[in-house]
Amino acid sequence: MKFITCLSVVSLLFLSGCVGSMNPTGGNSRPNYPYYITQQPMLVKKIHVPTGTTLVYEKHHFKQGEQAQIMSENKLTDIRLPIGQTINWGGVPVTMISQFFNSSMRGYSVYADFKKLDVNKRTRFSQLWQSCDDDLGISIKDRKDWSFNKANIADVQSCSGLYQRYFKNDEEQQRFLDSIYSELMKINDQ
Known part of the structure; x- marks a missing residue:
């Protein structure tokens, strides 16, 4: 009887180990991506971070x-x-910049905190961005530069889920993204 009980326990442990190894993230939990917390102000992807x-x-x-230790910038996916x-990105206070999920696309999403935007520093660009109430998707030429470098910014790909370049036949979406890109190009600071 003890042998059967031990065998049952061993079998259960084996099965639970197999099931656990099939999903290393533990069900709905997220993968434990490597991260580094900066110990001093530094330059990352041409952005001064605190x-x-x-x-x-x-x-x-x-x-x-x-x-x-800090890892290679080539493997960086997020600056939080x-x-x-x-940080100031195009005159807008930004809390996070995240590489596009589809790594074959050259670009990133920028997340703003409009509560911290001084009323006197609002621009047409910041107003259009704020109207989307979410992130701004930016396509770039050089993956090594996530700063507000207008020479590196190829286009505005999205403004939240409301406006996306993907929907080429939706003229309203394309006009809005053209407009926000045009206003972005007028920003002189940073």
Whole structure:
């Protein structure tokens, strides 16, 4: 009887181990991507980021969670500013910049905190962006530069899920994205 009970326990452990290994992220949890928290202000993707900025990298077989050293910018997927802090991107206070999920596309999404935008510093560009109430998708020429470098910005690909270049036949969406891109190109700061 004890042998059968032990065998049952071993079988259950084996099965649970197999099931666990089929889904290494543990069901609905997210993968533990490698990340680095900056220890001092630094330049990342041509952007000056403050101490405490979280740099998130692509999934890596041998590295997970917090890293003791910064990793290659080529593997960077997200720049997340410390809570309550922003950087100026096109005159707009930004909290995060995230590489497009489809890595074959050259670009990133920019996330703003419009509550921190000084009323006196609003522009037509910031107003159009704020009207979408979400991220702005930017296509770029050089993947090494995520700054507000107008010479590197190829186009505005999206403004939230409401306006997307993907829908080429929707004239309203294309006009809005053309307009926001045009206004972005008029911004003189940074």
